[in-house]
Amino acid sequence: MFATFLFHENFSLLIEVIGTIAFAMSGAFAAMQYKLDPFGVLIIAFATAVGGGTIRDLLLGAPVFWMHDMLICTVIFVTAIFSMIFRSVEKKYKNTLFIFDSIGLGLFTIIGVQKGLEFGHHPVICLTLGTITGCFGGVLRDILINRIPLLLRKEIYATACIIGGTAFIIMTYIPGFSSQLVQISTILIIILIRSIAVKYRLHIPKFYLN
């Protein structure tokens, strides 16, 4: 009982930390690509990691998560420093980083959908919240370094969130699935969609172009 509670709490926390590391890395590497100074790298890493969750909490009228959580701030700071020290990681481990970015996207989408459900919102609203939570950090990062948001250019980025989030909501309502199983399945779905999309250079056909 209490052990199960601890397991649930720790699993949610682990998800949040891994997602934060993933997006902080994504922001740090983008900032270094644009040759920003170390404080600029820290700022972009921070904005990317907390952007989605901040918008989500403002929309829900909830306390903004990172303002009450020194762990998140510490994780971001350490990740940014690590990213700068081990800059070469980006080139040698391009696949690992891509997996990490997709994990972050999936994790933050799940957290967003989940929080919306906890607040009693309609599933479609929760899906929107999850997509916003997953994508907005990257959008903020791209706005700050002044490039077209990757969200709108990358192969099937937001689509992966929407499909994954829908799967999450459906699985949540199925009695047999434990919450960890639902979360892990959703993350795997999103990673799979992103991987297939990037490998086969898939795009949603722009059927409106006659």
Add this chain to the structure above:
Amino acid sequence: MFATFLFHENFSLLIEVIGTIAFAMSGAFAAMQYKLDPFGVLIIAFATAVGGGTIRDLLLGAPVFWMHDMLICTVIFVTAIFSMIFRSVEKKYKNTLFIFDSIGLGLFTIIGVQKGLEFGHHPVICLTLGTITGCFGGVLRDILINRIPLLLRKEIYATACIIGGTAFIIMTYIPGFSSQLVQISTILIIILIRSIAVKYRLHIPKFYLN
């Protein structure tokens, strides 16, 4: 009495729906112009349609309107799909779309001013809120597709909101005018200002350039 209440409620709802359709169209067409995939078109349409009202509600400390209203989300979704299916609408009906965009601008400005007054704010604050509600959706759209906000380039865009919003506030305080008359007059004023400005290519003189 109850019938009058229903009429007032429905009129306000109609205004909100038409404004939402107008801005969702504006966002969808801009996204298609920039060759985004259908999910990108949906995202931009959504951001443009809810951006202004979301900022307004956050500033007022009110619940964010679209999160409690499935009608708005549905209207945006249907409008985006329609815009993509009938892409050719944009070229054949350029004038109609311009009128629609001006209607949206006027409607959202009114809604913003009105909500500010309901919350008991100073008329000048309400004017600012109205201008933000009218303009910010378009600003968000332009930020996301990475172009200079049309707000700052188009002929007399925000100015139309400010003049219209001022007229709205003045007429609201005149005892004889019903609220529907005030709303319709304001919309007409804003459409008129925008039409004259575009037709005669009017600009506010930049008197500061010596």
Add this chain to the structure above:
Amino acid sequence: MFATFLFHENFSLLIEVIGTIAFAMSGAFAAMQYKLDPFGVLIIAFATAVGGGTIRDLLLGAPVFWMHDMLICTVIFVTAIFSMIFRSVEKKYKNTLFIFDSIGLGLFTIIGVQKGLEFGHHPVICLTLGTITGCFGGVLRDILINRIPLLLRKEIYATACIIGGTAFIIMTYIPGFSSQLVQISTILIIILIRSIAVKYRLHIPKFYLN
């Protein structure tokens, strides 16, 4: 006692007004540089002056400051008009404007840190809030006129906020220092850092570039 209270209140108000003037000027001059019309200049001046404080209040869950303060709106409006009328000020008084911008940066950083402490947040969170309050107005200004945020390009901009904010927090916990002494010292530190950085073209070394 009451006189001391009046002095404290007035000093805080003076800080807020000077900071607002500084950032409104900064926004107005940037807008004129990009040849926006007078309403565009007003909008950018307003966004730059209230941007940081608005984000800070939203994150804290506090009422948004400018919506309850006609003085701030009036100060911004008058400053924007003055900036347009006396456009030549920018060229003849470049040093004065730079000092003003650094004063604004320092003042808004202080206000942000202070408000965070009043709300009982952890000092590191307050430091983050102070940096956001100081820098975000300028970021918003740059996003609207579609240029890379100066925050990320200027010599030691956010760094000055972080160092100044840290000094502010440390001095606040030292019993002997009055709050005015702490505030003035912090402003001087930030102005000093910015001046040295610009004069000697200092940059934080990008140690991550191998």
